[in-house]
Each structure stands twice: as C-alpha cells, then as structure tokens.
Amino acid sequence: xxxxxAVTCPSCGGSIEIRxxxxxxxxxxxxCGSLLDVANEDVRLITAYRRAAKNFAIMPGARGTLFDVExxxxxxxxxxxxxxxxxxxxxxxxxxxxxxxxxxxGEWQFGTMLLDRPEDDGMAxxxxxxxxxxxxxxxxxxxxxxxxxYWRTARGDTVQGATFANGREQLSRxxxxxxxxxxxxxxITTEWVEEAFTVExxxxxxxxxxxxxxxxxxxxxxxxxxxxxxxxxxxxxxxxIFVVQMLLSGPRVCADGRATVEVGAxxxxxxxxxxxxxxxxxxxxxxxxxDSFNNRWVDLDYSLVNRKTQQSIDAYxxxxxxxxxxxxxxxxxxxxxxxxxxxxxxRGTYDVFxxxxxxxxxxxxxxxxxDPANPWGSGETVALWFRSCTGGFSWGMFWLMAVLLFxxxxxxxxxxxxx
Numbered sequence: 354x355x356x357x358x359a360v361t362c363p364s365c366g367g368s369i370e371i372r373x374x375x376x377x378x379x380x381x382x383x384x385c386g387s388l389l390d391v392a393n394e395d396v397r398l399i400t401a402y403r404r405a406a407k408n409f410a411i412m413p414g415a416r417g418t419l420f421d422v423e424x425x426x427x428x429x430x431x432x433x434x435x436x437x438x439x440x441x442x443x444x445x446x447x448x449x450x451x452x453x454x455x456x457x458x459g460e461w462q463f464g465t466m467l468l469d470r471p472e473d474d475g476m477a478x479x480x481x482x483x484x485x486x487x488x489x490x491x492x493x494x495x496x497x498x499x500x501x502x503y504w505r506t507a508r509g510d511t512v513q514g515a516t517f518a519n520g521r522e523q524l525s526r527x528x529x530x531x532x533x534x535x536x537x538x539x540x541i542t543t544e545w546v547e548e549a550f551t552v553e554x555x556x557x558x559x560x561x562x563x564x565x566x567x568x569x570x571x572x573x574x575x576x577x578x579x580x581x582x583x584x585x586x587x588x589x590x591x592x593x594i595f596v597v598q599m600l601l602s603g604p605r606v607c608a609d610g611r612a613t614v615e616v617g618a619x620x621x622x623x624x625x626x627x628x629x630x631x632x633x634x635x636x637x638x639x640x641x642x643x644d645s646f647n648n649r650w651v652d653l654d655y656s657l658v659n660r661k662t663q664q665s666i667d668a669y670x671x672x673x674x675x676x677x678x679x680x681x682x683x684x685x686x687x688x689x690x691x692x693x694x695x696x697x698x699x700r701g702t703y704d705v706f707x708x709x710x711x712x713x714x715x716x717x718x719x720x721x722x723x724d725p726a727n728p729w730g731s732g733e734t735v736a737l738w739f740r741s742c743t744g745g746f747s748w749g750m751f752w753l754m755a756v757l758l759f760x761x762x763x764x765x766x767x768x769x770x771x772x
Contacts, residue, residue, distance in 0.1 A: 362389065370414075371501055372427045373445045380501040381428070410456050410556045411442050413500035417549025419463065419541070422449050426550070428500030434491045434514065439558050443502060451503065453536060454546070459559050461546045464525070467535040471517075471524060478517050478524060485517035485524050493527070496770075580769075583762035594754050598746055604631055607742040612709055616649060616733040620710035625739045627660075629702045637695040638745035639670065639705070644736045645689060647676045649713040651735055655693060657703040666703075668695045672737070694745050705741045 358371045362382040369389075371377050380389045408431075415426045428443035439457035441464075446452075453464030471480035476487045493514040498506055513528040523538040546552060608626025615621075628637065639655055650673035657666040670693035676685040713733075 360389070372425055373447075373451075373501060373503070377427070377501040378503055379505050379507075381498045408497075408556050409442075409499065410440055410553050410558075411454070411550050415550045417546075419444075419452075419454075419545070419549050422446050424449075424452065424549075426454070426500070428498075428502045430495055430506070431497035432493055432495050434489075434493045438496075443500065453538075455538060457558055459543075459557055461541050461543060462523070462538040463541050464536045464538045467524075467537055470533075470535055473526075478526075480524060483519055485519045485522075488516045488518045488523075490515040580762055580765055583765070584759070587758040587762060590758055591751075591755050595751065598751065605742055605744045606631070607740055608705060610705070610739040610741075612707065612737045612739065613734050614651060614709045614711045614737065616711045616713050616735060618711070620652075620654075620708050622706060622708050625705040625707055625741050627702065627704050628657075628741055628743055630698050630700050630743050633700050634697050635700075635743050636745035636747070637698045637703075637741060637743055639668070639693045639695070639739065639741045641670065641672055641691050641740075642738045643672050643689045646674060646713075646735055649674065649711060649735060650687075651709055651711045651737065653691075653693070654708040655695070656706045656708075657695065657698060658706065660702045660704060662701070666695060666698060668693050694747065696747070698743075705739075707739065709737065711735045 359368055360371060360380070362369055362385065369380065369382055371380060382389060409429045411426050411429070413426050413429055417424060417426075424444035424446055426442050427445045430441045430443075432439055432441060437457070439455060442454040442456070444452040444454055451466065453462075453466075455462040455464055467480070469481075471478035471485070478485050478487075491514060493512050495506060495508060495510045498508050515526045515528075517524045517526070521540050525536045525538055527534050527536075543552075606628050608628050610623065610625030612621070612623035612625075625639075630637070637657065641653065643651065650671060653670040653672065655668045655670060657668075658664070659666075670691050672687075672689065672691045674685070674687040674689055676683070678684070711734075
C-alpha cells in the first residue's frame with residue numbers, strides 16, 4: 354500500500370490521512386463529518402456538519418483481503434431509495450484501483466466499475482454476450498458520507514439508479530447530471546467479508562421480515578408518504594382538542610371583587626363574590642390584577658364555599674414583581690397579573706373568598722415608619738382587583754396533548770434524518 358498523506362481538518366483541527374493520495378477529490382472528516390475538498394492544496398472546507406461518523410458496518414481505515422487483493426476501506430456511504438436502505442464501502446488498492454463493497458438486506462455484493470458499457474435498450478441490457486433484465490429504476494439519495502472519494506459527493510446528493518439482473522449477478526446504472534456510470538455487482542458470502550474485515554453486525558442493513566411483510570400492512574411511518582399524513586392527522590386532532598376544551602369551558606359566569614392589603618400586615622380575609630357552576634363538573638378561573646409595585650409579593654389563599662353544603666374547595670395563588678440592578682444592568686421579574694385555575698368543581702352556588710397577605714423586601718423598615726398601633730404594618734398598601742369565572746382553558750393539558758400527538762412522527766422524522 355502507498356504511504357498516506359496527512360491533512361488537518363479546517364473545521365475541527367483533526368488530523369486525517371488521505372490513503373489514495375493523488376486520486377481523492379472529496380474527503381469527509383471522520384471526527385466531525387465536515388466535507389473537505391482535498392484537490393486544493395489548502396484543503397478547502399466544502400461544508401461542515403457536526404455529526405460523527407457512526408453506525409456503519411465497516412469503518413474507513415479497515416483493511417482486508419478479497420480475491421487475493423489487499424483492500425483498504427477509504428470511504429463509506431449510506432444511501433436509500435424509497436423504504437430501502439443500504440451501505441456502500443469504497444475499497445482502494447494502489448495497483449488494482451477502486452472497488453465497491455455493498456451491504457444490503459443483510460447480504461453483501463462486490464462491485465467493479467465497468468469500462469465497456471452495456472448496450473441499453475431500456476427494459477434490458479446486453480453485456481459481454483449476456484442479457485440483463487431491468488429489476489428496479491428509482492431515485493437514490495445519499496444520506497451519510499464518511500471517508501474519501503475520487504469524485505465530489507455530499508449528503509443529500511441524488512442520482513437516478515437502475516438495476517439489471519442475470520440470476521444473482523447485477524449491473525447497476527447510475528445517472529447524474531454529469532455522467533452515467535455502470536457497476537457489476539456479484540454476491541459474496543457474509544463469512545468471506547467477516548474474514549477480511551471487522552463487521553459490526555448491529556449496523557448491518559436488514560431485509561424486512563417475511564413473516565411480518567405478508568398478511569400485515571406496514572407499520573405507520575414506514576412508507577415515505579406516511580409521515581406527512583401523520584403530521585396532518587396530529588394537527589387535526591390538536592385542533593379538535595382545542596375546540597372541545599373551548600366548548601366544555603362554558604357556560605361562563607363571572608363575579609368581580611376588590612381588596613386592599615397592607616404590606617407587612619397580618620393576612621386579611623375578603624369576599625370576592627358569588628358564582629354558579631351549572632355543569633356537573635366545571636373549571637373555575639380566578640384572575641387578579643394589582644396596582645404597580647416593586648419588590649413585593651401577595652400570597653392569595655382562595656376558598657370556594659358551597660352555600661348548600663358549606664364544603665370548601667381551596668387553591669393558592671400569588672402576585673409578585675421584583676426589579677433591581679446588577680452587573681448586567683437593570684432587571685425585572687414577575688407580573689402584576691396572575692391566574693389560578695381550579696379544576697373539577699361540582700355543580701352548585703359558591704361564595705368566593707380570598708385570604709391575602711402582602712410582603713416585601715428589603716425587610717428592614719425605614720426609621721420612624723413603624724406605627725405603634727400597628728407594629729407589623731408599613732403603611733404601604735396594595736390594591737387588588739379579582740375576577741372569578743366558571744370555565745377555563747387548560748393550556749398545560751393542551752400543550753401536553755400536542756407533545757404526545759407530535760412525538761411519534763417527530764421521532765420518525767429524526768430517525769430518517771439522523772445521519
């Protein structure tokens with residue numbers, strides 16, 4: 354084998370060996386996945402994507418002997434056409450040139466590029482006196498690239514691929530905008546490949562199980578057209594959930610109230626108003642708005658007291674707003690508006706009460722500001738305006754349902770584009 358030439362990846366700084374020096378045009382960094390143009394002396398960065406080379410059955414750099422020739426795997430591609438996926442490994446020997454090793458459906462093929470092109474009449478081709486029949490003709494997409502290649506290639510490249518067969522021997526034709534290439538593919542045994550190279554079996558592309566393929570439909574997401582339908586269905590379902598929640602939130606009956614609490618004083622009780630829950634079960638939403646204050650908070654303990662049974666349904670709320678200045682400049686946190694949602698309130702008439710207590714910091718009182726008649730108060734007050742209404746929209750539940758609905762198609766989308 355010839356001595357490799359070392360280059361430095363301009364993206365991550367990793368040192369990479371070019372094994373087919375003088376032939377290689379494109380090199381994918383094995384550390385960060387950046388695509389490099391090594392035809393230029395300065396090793397120009399074509400594109401960079403931070404995805405490590407992984408999940409290949411054989412990694413670039415491996416050496417092994419096939420057909421009495423020592424080959425080195427200098428590049429690897431992951432490709433797909435429709436639901437079919439496979440891996441291609443570029444082999445190099447300085448005296449024998451390039452060959453291909455293809456892993457598909459748990460089996461292996463050895464590929465040699467043809468110099469004498471077959472005679473092509475569309476549905477069949479003739480090569481060296483033998484006829485090969487068309488088996489497949491579809492678009493092929495490259496989904497992952499690692500290593501070095503003698504042509505410019507990148508993730509996302511597409512070609513039109515056709516396969517012609519004569520028994521187990523195949524001729525592969527790939528047509529791009531620039532050229533047409535032909536490759537002879539012959540089957541070789543898994544044992545032969547495993548004797549030559551270290552093969553990661555868990556990364557081998559597998560054929561669909563026949564017992565599942567016959568008599569059963571493919572699982573959702575397996576077909577290319579399924580993903581769009583799944584996202585569309587999730588959007589429709591989420592819209593229906595929104596409509597149902599809006600319908601179930603009514604009828605809406607509201608009561609308004611106002612309270613004034615003193616900062617630092619004891620908690621005071623206030624009656625907001627009376628509401629009537631007309632459904633067997635309904636949500637109750639209590640909103641509060643306050644006047645402007647800084648570095649203060651108001652604890653709010655709500656009670657819905659059923660007039661008939663005198664049973665109480667309790668909930669907690671808080672209004673808080675803080676502001677200040679630090680090394681990064683002015684900052685603020687909180688809001689003068691708050692909302693509390695009480696779920697599963699049974700039918701009945703309820704008096705709405707709130708126990709409100711206001712606090713603030715810094716807690717040290719201004720000298721001379723303490724009233725002997727009210728030693729715990731500061732004299733500062735906070736005005737609060739309440740509105741309690743039957744009904745309410747649970748945004749938390751809505752977004753939870755959105756996550757659940759889009760999780761499956763989202764995972765499938767990530768899985769298809771993870772490389």
